[in-house]
Amino acid sequence: MKQSLMILSGGMDSVTMLHDFKWAIGMAVTFTYGANSNPREIQWARYHCRQLGIELVEIDLSFIGRHFNSSLLQGADAIPEGTYSDDNIRSTVVPFRNGIMLSVAAGLAESRGMKRIMIANHAGDHSIYPDCRPEFIQSMAQAIGEGTYVPIEVFAPYTHLTKVEIAERGKKLGIDYSQTYSCYKGGEIHCGKCATCIERRHAIAAAGITDPTVYRD
Amino acid sequence: MKQSLMILSGGMDSVTMLHDFKWAIGMAVTFTYGANSNPREIQWARYHCRQLGIELVEIDLSFIGRHFNSSLLQGADAIPEGTYSDDNIRSTVVPFRNGIMLSVAAGLAESRGMKRIMIANHAGDHSIYPDCRPEFIQSMAQAIGEGTYVPIEVFAPYTHLTKVEIAERGKKLGIDYSQTYSCYKGGEIHCGKCATCIERRHAIAAAGITDPTVYRD
Numbered sequence: 503m504k505q506s507l508m509i510l511s512g513g514m515d516s517v518t519m520l521h522d523f524k525w526a527i528g529m530a531v532t533f534t535y536g537a538n539s540n541p542r543e544i545q546w547a548r549y550h551c552r553q554l555g556i557e558l559v560e561i562d563l564s565f566i567g568r569h570f571n572s573s574l575l576q577g578a579d580a581i582p583e584g585t586y587s588d589d590n591i592r593s594t595v596v597p598f599r600n601g602i603m604l605s606v607a608a609g610l611a612e613s614r615g616m617k618r619i620m621i622a623n624h625a626g627d628h629s630i631y632p633d634c635r636p637e638f639i640q641s642m643a644q645a646i647g648e649g650t651y652v653p654i655e656v657f658a659p660y661t662h663l664t665k666v667e668i669a670e671r672g673k674k675l676g677i678d679y680s681q682t683y684s685c686y687k688g689g690e691i692h693c694g695k696c697a698t699c700i701e702r703r704h705a706i707a708a709a710g711i712t713d714p715t716v717y718r719d
Numbered sequence: 720m721k722q723s724l725m726i727l728s729g730g731m732d733s734v735t736m737l738h739d740f741k742w743a744i745g746m747a748v749t750f751t752y753g754a755n756s757n758p759r760e761i762q763w764a765r766y767h768c769r770q771l772g773i774e775l776v777e778i779d780l781s782f783i784g785r786h787f788n789s790s791l792l793q794g795a796d797a798i799p800e801g802t803y804s805d806d807n808i809r810s811t812v813v814p815f816r817n818g819i820m821l822s823v824a825a826g827l828a829e830s831r832g833m834k835r836i837m838i839a840n841h842a843g844d845h846s847i848y849p850d851c852r853p854e855f856i857q858s859m860a861q862a863i864g865e866g867t868y869v870p871i872e873v874f875a876p877y878t879h880l881t882k883v884e885i886a887e888r889g890k891k892l893g894i895d896y897s898q899t900y901s902c903y904k905g906g907e908i909h910c911g912k913c914a915t916c917i918e919r920r921h922a923i924a925a926a927g928i929t930d931p932t933v934y935r936d
Contacts, residue, residue: 561782565823569776571830592868597829598822601866605815605822606782612814613788633866641865645858649818649850651809 504528505617506657507610509603510551510558512543514702515622517550517682518672519660524554528616531559531607536567536575537596538688546682561606572596578687583695586630591697594686600633601642608646608654617655619646624660624668626701636661665701669709679706680714694719721745722834723874724827726820727768727775729760731919733839734767734899735889736877741771745833748776748824753784753792754813755905763899778823789813795904800912803847808914811903817850818859825863825871834872836863841877841885843918853878882918886926896923897931911936 506523510516510530520527532547534540544560551558566575573580573593582590600623607619627634643656660668672679679702686696693699694717706713723740727733727747737744749764751757761777768775783792790797790810799807817840824836844851860873877885889896896919903913910916911934923930 559786561786563782565778565780566826569778569830570826595868596826597868598826598863598866598871601822601862602819602826605818609783609787609813609815609819613786632868635865638862638865641858641862645818645855645862646815648852648858649815649855651812651814651849654815 506620507531507607507614507616507618508620509533509607509622510547511622512546512550512682513539513684514672514679514682514705515624515660515665515668517546518668518675518677519620519622520550520554520556521675521677522671523620523659524556526618527556527620529557529559529614531561531610533561533563533603533606535563535596535599538574538578538581539683539685540688542683542688542690549681559610561610563602563606566596566599566602570597574686578689578693581686581696584697585700586626586697588697591630594697595631598633600631600638604642604646604656608650611654612650612652617652618657619654620657620659622660623658624663624665626665665705666708669705669711673709673711678714679711689718691716691718693717723837724748724824724831724833724835725837726750726824726839727764728839729763729767729899730756730901731889731896731899731922732841732877732882732885734763735885735892735894736837736839737767737771737773738892738894739888740837740876741773744773744837746774746776746831748778748827750778750780750820750823752780752813752816755791755795755798756900756902757905759900759905759907766898776827778827780819780823783813783816783819787814791903795906795910798903798910798913801914802917803843803914805914808847811914812848815850817848817855821859821863821873825867828871829867829869834869835874836871837874837876839877840875841880841882843882882922883925886922886928890926890928895931896928906935909934
């Protein structure tokens with residue numbers, strides 16, 4: 503039985519994981535929370551779930567956009583340009599976003615009789631986003647196991663993979679990365695200058711994939 | 720500075736804590752999630768925050784009512800009658816509710832520069848609700864500390880108190896418990912037969928308070 507519920511954004515990492523583990527995934531959940539990229543990402547989340555015949559639950563966390571503080575929630579102009587190693591990228595942190603998404607996914611999984619939740623955090627995120635680090639995922643897994651009636655497990659198989667390694671898996675799986683969306687600015691065309699566009703572009707190239715993405719820059 | 724953000728429902732326990740720790744609480748957050756009791760509880764959450772001059776943030780988690788499985792979300796007729804020790808009370812569990820509320824509170828606290836979140840779980844909840852137990856609160860505190868940029872602390876000072884002891888604190892503080900709401904059925908008048916009405920009634924009586932609550936039964 504497919505007893506895993508996966509958190510899916512519609513970006514490169516989670517779309518790769520969805521295909522990579524489709525044999526284990528019985529359901530996916532996607533969140534809209536006021537991020538610039540949400541309206542475009544969700545189209546791809548829906549597309550890949552349709553392709554694979556996986557039920558997708560869409561959950562509205564728009565209180566994040568209204569009450570939380572992050573440049574990711576404030577329109578394209580607020581997004582800094584540069585790589586993840588730059589200090590200014592800290593403004594893109596959405597406080598405890600993965601904690602919130604994992605918690606909601608845990609409650610949904612328990613409600614629907616699933617045994618496991620999956621998330622596509624990876625090694626490239628760690629330095630800037632505290633809620634992507636292995637220590638956090640491990641503590642959160644323990645809290646979720648203790649706080650659910652029939653203990654729900656957390657499975658984060660890309661925690662120690664780099665984005666390049668994820669793209670290499672995607673290459674083997676034959677994923678067309680034009681059917682994913684990454685840009686923090688949320689425009690129709692990827693900006694090519696924000697941290698996630700830079701990382702995406704590098705990973706796809708380093709994996710030896712001819713990048714199908716159109717970048718503005 | 721008042722650097723604590725408290726999760727407030729408008730029930731006995733959280734209203735008592737709000738008054739008990741008003742010197743430390745800079746902000747409160749209340750959640751509506753489709754529970755029968757929400758519309759009446761929130762009136763008291765607003766009332767007590769107004770009285771104490773504490774900002775109240777109201778957050779809509781109505782996806783819980785739509786997607787989660789619990790008798791608490793299914794109207795008054797679905798609510799079992801009896802005490803917390805009965806097997807049928809398990810149906811009132813809202814999967815991982817405290818995990819979700821703590822996660823959202825953590826993100827909100829970080830966004831608003833608060834240092835600490837507070838929750839009014841207590842000893843009477845432990846046996847039935849896994850997300851009220853001390854082990855859960857401790858693991859969740861660790862996850863929240865690791866997953867936030869400037870680590871947010873979790874403070875749950877009633878974890879080891881019984882509901883009777885909470886009512887005794889309320890008595891000393893002069894709290895009028897008719898200005899709180901508990902009933903799982905959500906009616907205008909407390910039913911007196913559901914687990915939380917039974918527990919409320921017993922705690923108020925055992926603390927030596929003349930119960931101001933009107934019960935149907």
